[in-house]
Amino acid sequence: MNLNKALANLKLTLGLVLFFSLLSLCFYFPDLIASFENSSIAGFAQETLKEAYFYKKLDNQNVQCMLCPRRCIIPPGKRGYCEVRENRNGVLYSLVYAKPCAVHIDPIEKKPLFHFLPSSYAFSIATAGCNLDCVFCQNWQISQARPEEVNYTYLEPEELIEKVKKSGTTIIAYTYTEPTIFYEYMYDTAKLAKSQGIKNVMHSNGHINEEPLRQLCKYLDAANIDLKGFS
Ligand code: SF4
Known part of the structure; x- marks a missing residue:
C-alpha cells in the first residue's frame, strides 16, 4: 500500500x-x-547584396573585378579569389555588405597604431574573406572562410554608427581580415562616420588598386599596412 x-x-x-x-x-x-x-543564419537567408563599386563588364556576362591587383575575371555564377565577390548574371556583387563577423572594441595600439590618438579605443569590425592566403595568418578562421561559413551580425552603416556612438568610442577600425574585400561596406561606413566626426582607421595588407584607394583615402584618418601573423 x-x-x-x-x-x-x-x-x-x-x-x-x-x-x-x-x-x-x-x-x-x-x-x-x-x-x-536576429541570428546570422536568418540574416544570410535575406541575401543582402551590394553591387561592387569597381569592376568591368566583359563579353558573355563575364566581369573583371578592379578592386585589388588580382583583377579576377569572374564568369557568371562564380566568385573571385577572395570568395566574397560573385558574378550574378553579369553583375558583380559583394556578398558581405553589412555582415561583420567580428565586432570588438580594441585599444588603438592593437591595430597597431602608436602615434594616433594614443590610449583611445577603436570600434573594430571585419567580414569574412581576404585577397591573400598566408599560411601564417592569425585570423585564418575568418579570413579564409566563405561568407556563409561564419556567424555575423547584420549591421547597415547607419546602425553601425549608432553602435559606435553608444560605445563611447570615436574611431572605427576596419581590420582583422582584409578590409579591401569588404570595400563597399567600409567605404559607405567611413563616409558616413566622417560626416559625424568619427575617425576611420584601416588595418590592411595593402593589396588594393590605386583608384579604390584614392577614393577611400578621402575618408581615412590613419592606416597600417602589415600582415597579421603568429610570431
Ligand atoms: S577583391 Fe577579390 S574578386 Fe576582386 S580582384 Fe581582389 S581577389 Fe579578385
Missing part, C-alpha cells in the same frame, strides 16, 4: 515537473524565435 502511494506521489511529481517545464518553454519560445530572426 505504502509502495503504491509512493509511486503515485512520484508520478504526480514527475507530471508537475513536466507541466512546468512545458509551460516555461512556451513562455520563452517567443524569445527563441526572436533570437533566431
Whole structure:
C-alpha cells in the first residue's frame, strides 16, 4: 500500500515537473524565435547584396573585378579569389555588405597604431574573406572562410554608427581580415562616420588598386599596412 502511494506521489511529481517545464518553454519560445530572426543564419537567408563599386563588364556576362591587383575575371555564377565577390548574371556583387563577423572594441595600439590618438579605443569590425592566403595568418578562421561559413551580425552603416556612438568610442577600425574585400561596406561606413566626426582607421595588407584607394583615402584618418601573423 505504502509502495503504491509512493509511486503515485512520484508520478504526480514527475507530471508537475513536466507541466512546468512545458509551460516555461512556451513562455520563452517567443524569445527563441526572436533570437533566431536576429541570428546570422536568418540574416544570410535575406541575401543582402551590394553591387561592387569597381569592376568591368566583359563579353558573355563575364566581369573583371578592379578592386585589388588580382583583377579576377569572374564568369557568371562564380566568385573571385577572395570568395566574397560573385558574378550574378553579369553583375558583380559583394556578398558581405553589412555582415561583420567580428565586432570588438580594441585599444588603438592593437591595430597597431602608436602615434594616433594614443590610449583611445577603436570600434573594430571585419567580414569574412581576404585577397591573400598566408599560411601564417592569425585570423585564418575568418579570413579564409566563405561568407556563409561564419556567424555575423547584420549591421547597415547607419546602425553601425549608432553602435559606435553608444560605445563611447570615436574611431572605427576596419581590420582583422582584409578590409579591401569588404570595400563597399567600409567605404559607405567611413563616409558616413566622417560626416559625424568619427575617425576611420584601416588595418590592411595593402593589396588594393590605386583608384579604390584614392577614393577611400578621402575618408581615412590613419592606416597600417602589415600582415597579421603568429610570431
Ligand atoms: S577583391 Fe577579390 S574578386 Fe576582386 S580582384 Fe581582389 S581577389 Fe579578385
